Amino acid sequence: xxxxxxxxxxxxxxxxxxxxxxxxxxxxxxxxxxxxxxxxxxxxxxxxxxxxxxxxxxxxxxxxxxxxxxxxxxxxxxxxxxxxxxxxxxxxxxxxxxxxxxxxxxxxxxxxxxxxxxxxxxxxxxxxxxxxxxxxxxxxxxxxxxxxxxxxxxxxxxxxxxxxxxxxxxxxxxxxxxxxxxxxxxxxxxxxxxxxxxxxxxxxxxxxxxxxxxxxxxxxxxxxxxxxxxxxxxxxxxxxxxxxxxxxxxxxxxxxxxxxxxxxxxxxxxxxxxxxxxx
Amino acid sequence: xxxxxxxxxxxxxxxxxxxxxxxxxxxxxxxxxxxxxxxxxxxxxxxxxxxxxxxxxxxxxxxxxxxxxxxxxxxxxxxxxxxxxxxxxxxxxxxxxxxxxxxxxxxxxxxxxxxxxxxxxxxxxxxxxxxxxxxxxxxxxxxxxxxxxxxxxxxxxxxxxxxxxxxxxxxxxxxxxxxxxxxxxxxxxxxxxxxxxxxxxxxxxxxxxxxxxxxxxxxxxxxxxxxxxxxxxxxxxxxxxxxxxxxxxxxxxxxxxxxxxxxxxxxxxxxxxxxxxxxxxxxxxxxxxxxxxxxxxxxxxxxxxxxxxxxxxxxxxxxxxxxxxxxxxxxxxxxxxxxxxxxxxxxxxxxxxxxxxxxxx
Amino acid sequence: xxxxxxxxxxxxxxxxxxxxxxxxxxxxxxxxxxxxxxxxxxxxxxxxxxxxxxxxxxxxxxxxxxxxxxxxxxxxxxxxxxxxxxxxxxxxxxxxxxxxxxxxxxxxxxxxxxxxxxxxxxxxxxxxxxxxxxxxxxxxxxxxxxxxxxxxxxxxxxxxxxxxxxxxxxxxxxxxxxxxxxxxxxxxxxxxxxxxxxxxxxxxxxxxxxxxxxxxxxxxxxxxxxxxxxxxxxxxxxxxxxxxxxxxxxxxxxxxxxxxxxxxxxxxxxxxxxxxxxxxxxxxxxxxxxxxxxxxxx
Numbered sequence: 058x059x060x061x062x063x064x065x066x067x068x069x070x071x072x073x074x075x076x077x078x079x080x081x082x083x084x085x086x087x088x089x090x091x092x093x094x095x096x097x098x099x100x101x102x103x104x105x106x107x108x109x110x111x112x113x114x115x116x117x118x119x120x121x122x123x124x125x126x127x128x129x130x131x132x133x134x135x136x137x138x139x140x141x142x143x144x145x146x147x148x149x150x151x152x153x154x155x156x157x158x159x160x161x162x163x164x165x166x167x168x169x170x171x172x173x174x175x176x177x178x179x180x181x182x183x184x185x186x187x188x189x190x191x192x193x194x195x196x197x198x199x200x201x202x203x204x205x206x207x208x209x210x211x212x213x214x215x216x217x218x219x220x221x222x223x224x225x226x227x228x229x230x231x232x233x234x235x236x237x238x239x240x241x242x243x244x245x246x247x248x249x250x251x252x253x254x255x256x257x258x259x260x261x262x263x264x265x266x267x268x269x270x271x272x273x274x275x276x277x278x279x280x281x282x283x284x285x286x287x288x289x290x291x292x293x294x295x296x297x298x299x300x301x302x303x304x305x306x307x308x309x310x311x312x313x314x315x316x317x318x319x320x321x322x323x324x325x326x327x328x329x330x331x332x333x334x335x336x
Numbered sequence: 337x338x339x340x341x342x343x344x345x346x347x348x349x350x351x352x353x354x355x356x357x358x359x360x361x362x363x364x365x366x367x368x369x370x371x372x373x374x375x376x377x378x379x380x381x382x383x384x385x386x387x388x389x390x391x392x393x394x395x396x397x398x399x400x401x402x403x404x405x406x407x408x409x410x411x412x413x414x415x416x417x418x419x420x421x422x423x424x425x426x427x428x429x430x431x432x433x434x435x436x437x438x439x440x441x442x443x444x445x446x447x448x449x450x451x452x453x454x455x456x457x458x459x460x461x462x463x464x465x466x467x468x469x470x471x472x473x474x475x476x477x478x479x480x481x482x483x484x485x486x487x488x489x490x491x492x493x494x495x496x497x498x499x500x501x502x503x504x505x506x507x508x509x510x511x512x513x514x515x516x517x518x519x520x521x522x523x524x525x526x527x528x529x530x531x532x533x534x535x536x537x538x539x540x541x542x543x544x545x546x547x548x549x550x551x552x553x554x555x556x557x558x559x560x561x562x563x564x565x566x567x568x569x570x571x572x573x574x575x576x577x578x579x580x581x582x583x584x585x586x587x588x589x590x591x592x593x594x595x596x597x598x599x600x601x602x603x604x605x606x607x608x609x610x611x612x613x614x615x616x617x618x619x620x621x622x623x624x625x626x627x628x629x630x631x632x633x634x635x636x637x638x639x640x641x642x643x644x645x646x647x648x649x650x651x652x653x654x655x656x657x658x659x660x661x662x663x664x665x666x667x668x669x670x671x672x673x674x675x676x677x678x679x680x681x682x683x684x685x686x687x688x689x690x691x692x693x694x695x696x697x
Numbered sequence: 698x699x700x701x702x703x704x705x706x707x708x709x710x711x712x713x714x715x716x717x718x719x720x721x722x723x724x725x726x727x728x729x730x731x732x733x734x735x736x737x738x739x740x741x742x743x744x745x746x747x748x749x750x751x752x753x754x755x756x757x758x759x760x761x762x763x764x765x766x767x768x769x770x771x772x773x774x775x776x777x778x779x780x781x782x783x784x785x786x787x788x789x790x791x792x793x794x795x796x797x798x799x800x801x802x803x804x805x806x807x808x809x810x811x812x813x814x815x816x817x818x819x820x821x822x823x824x825x826x827x828x829x830x831x832x833x834x835x836x837x838x839x840x841x842x843x844x845x846x847x848x849x850x851x852x853x854x855x856x857x858x859x860x861x862x863x864x865x866x867x868x869x870x871x872x873x874x875x876x877x878x879x880x881x882x883x884x885x886x887x888x889x890x891x892x893x894x895x896x897x898x899x900x901x902x903x904x905x906x907x908x909x910x911x912x913x914x915x916x917x918x919x920x921x922x923x924x925x926x927x928x929x930x931x932x933x934x935x936x937x938x939x940x941x942x943x944x945x946x947x948x949x950x951x952x953x954x955x956x957x958x959x960x961x962x963x964x965x966x967x968x969x970x971x972x973x974x975x976x977x978x979x980x981x982x983x984x985x986x987x988x989x990x991x992x993x994x995x
Binding site: 066067068069070071073074075077078081082085086087088089090092093095096135138139141142146148150154155156157158159160161162163164165166167168169171172173175176182183203206207210226229230233239242243264267268269270271275288289291292295300303304307310311314315317318322 | 721722723724727728731732734735736738739742743744745746747749750753791792795796798799800802803804805811813814815817818820821822823824825828829830831832833835837838839860863864867883886887890895896899900918921924925926927928931932944945946948949952957960961964967968970971972974975976978979
């Protein structure tokens with residue numbers, strides 16, 4: 058590493074490790090991903106547009122994004138409550154709750170999918186009580202939301218929790234000594250401080266939900282125009298050997314994921330700058 | 337507003353943070369709570385503020401028992417050690433916070449808030465920083481903003497927890513003077529906590545010395561420095577030389593030597609510790625009655641002052657384990673013609689004697 | 698001491714109200730409400746599905762449960778899943794350590810961008826992860842015809858499954874190690890080199906002990922995802938029974954054949970894996986916190 062750009066270091070292994078990293082990254086991630094871009098060039102712009110505006114595809118994209126948005130919002134709300142009680146309160150079973158919050162990270166999605174279906178199907182554990190009330194969960198968009206809530210749950214809790222833990226008690230005492238009541242302290246002081254973390258968790262949960270497949274397909278029922286999600290449409294296109302069509306849907310989804318990723322990074326950079334904290 | 341605490345006790349588990357503390361703080365004065373870390377001074381401050389509850393005892397603000405009232409009802413301004421500024425708010429919003437959270441009926445109009453905040457920022461001489469965020473300020477600026485924020489709600493009492501603790505030495509010195517001048521301007525009854533004796537003596541009207549959850553002495557800076565009431569106060573304020581010995585009448589027997597004391601609280605004939613400050617010891621080249629034998633180990637001269645470090649000698653001229661320190665003007669030292677390795681006698685001009693078992697830090 | 702402070706000496710201690718005045722606590726009813734809501738949410742969305750797996754698995758009794766697991770197709774699915782883990786975890790482990798070493802011990806332009814690229818597979822839908830390998834190695838793909846001519850099967854075969862799994866589990870180890878090693882700095886490594894240690898020795902004796910728990914953490918998470926991956930594997934597998942069905946895919950097949958008890962039986966094994974993963978994760982976090990506390994005390 059003789060280039061001036063690379064700061065000299067006495068620690069060995071720079072060339073080997075960086076070289077291996079770049080090669081592996083290229084082979085496993087970058088080259089295959091670029092295949093998506095390459096494949097879309099098989100389509101003219103008109104064909105691309107025709108594919109992504111097929112009513113079934115539009116419906117699936119709309120469903121995927123809407124259900125993901127709602128699920129992420131629900132998780133933002135209840136995830137905040139879970140994070141709050143895990144940091145601030147003492148209650149029986151706290152250790153167990155804290156450990157199991159990560160369950161959706163560790164439990165294979167297919168297992169979550171069939172378990173949720175068993176619970177919410179019309180003769181299922183809860184489904185049998187909800188059915189007479191006119192609430193259908195399994196095989197409807199509502200079921201998709203339930204599955205997406207499950208897989209997105211840890212994101213908000215785990216991004217908000219450390220920020221709440223690090224929150225200086227003095228800040229809240231300062232607010233109280235200035236005459237703020239508890240609600241004012243929480244809403245004017247504490248929530249604004251954890252808002253960036255909350256938004257990050259929300260965006261992560263949302264991004265994960267949009268691409269989710271395994272936990273959703275069992276409970277969704279996959280009715281065309283009603284409960285088909287976008288990833289399923291990719292698989293459907295693939296089964297019809299319409300590789301270009303599948304790729305077109307993938308490009309739309311990748312584009313939105315990219316925007317979201319950018320948003321999260323900008324948000325974190327902005328917060329770091331304003332509060333003078335390092336990333 | 338006057339502040340009074342009566343019989344305050346507070347334990348953290350086994351640890352006695354405060355042990356039956358009773359104090360009266362006079363209106364309009366700037367008082368320092370001084371003591372080593374863990375002496376209970378911060379706990380006492382937090383109990384006065386209402387951030388902590390005492391196990392027993394009362395906090396009386398303006399003659400009214402406030403022990404049960406919430407911190408937001410006590411009308412105290414509290415400045416935290418690490419400032420506790422709201423990072424997501426501008427300096428202006430930080431100072432305005434206390435006004436904005438008032439109940440709707442008492443809340444000033446936006447124009448009044450604006451005027452008040454700018455008046456306070458002008459008071460702390462930081463008006464030009466109104467739109468900055470706390471992360472963009474230096475430590476000293478943050479401290480002044482924290483003070484302005486606490487003053488915004490027009491507190492009847494101002495409490496400051498180690499106000500200069502997190503600052504570097506130079507800024508600390510500047511802010512000390514600045515706080516003193518500010519207090520002379522606003523005259524709010526103020527209490528600040530510090531472990532720095534120089535800070536307490538320089539800034540405060542009154543100093544409360546605390547140790548192990550108890551009050552050791554209360555008085556003006558001169559009183560506590562010149563007339564320490566306990567061995568703890570003696571050794572905590574400034575450097576000091578100790579002599580262990582036995583008291584008889586006006587004399588303390590230290591090994592083979594005899595020293596004349598200027599005040600004793602000990603019983604005649606009992607084991608005692610005698611204290612003398614470095615500038616109250618005289619070096620004498622000739623054998624003097626009422627002096628301790630010692631050898632000059634090192635002479636340090638900085639500016640106009642000199643410090644002489646000595647090691648004690650017993651009757652046979654053998655070195656003992658006792659070290660002594662003497663301070664004097666450099667010119668005075670030069671006139672004495674002493675040098676390193678020379679054997680001399682140390683004669684105290686002001687020697688205070690305390691009963692031996694009393695002595696503990 | 699006129700006008701000064703006086704210490705009152707009256708010793709009668711007035712017991713003050715023990716009512717807790719904590720400036721940083723909600724009132725007890727708010728606290729109870731929040732805990733209640735949080736626990737309900739936890740129960741409904743986490744505990745209930747977990748319980749459902751085990752209850753449904755044993756619905757037809759132990760015999761049916763064991764029969765579902767010793768079934769040859771189930772057995773071959775278990776073997777394939779283990780193979781996936783044995784191949785993909787070490788590969789991503791080596792990559793993770795190399796990447797973390799290059800990124801945290803050296804300064805070079807584009808570092809932030811490289812970290813973003815490493816995280817990329819997390820923001821790609823698993824289905825798309827499968828799709829890209831079909832596009833590269835499929836019959837009509839970039840290298841498809843070449844592999845076909847040489848009679849090498851990638852897609853709808855085990856190599857494709859391995860590739861897709863490596864892709865989706867790509868960032869796990871690296872993203873655990875990078876912040877950890879960044880926080881630790883490089884002083885200790887430099888000290889080792891000054892004392893005469895060579896490259897591998899520096900890593901083996903200085904770096905590795907420092908990052909061991911983070912490494913285990915990353916490996917455990919990587920392993921869980923590798924064994925449980927469904928979407929990506931589903932796209933490239935071809936679902937050939939006894940050959941290219943991993944455990945999650947086998948669960949799907951059994952489920953779609955309405956063989957629910959068997960599906961949940963296989964699923965319960967994966968659920969146990971998840972619980973073990975969480976236990977190790979908790980243990981590692983506890984261990985790391987303890988080490989951190991010890992360092993702080995020093």
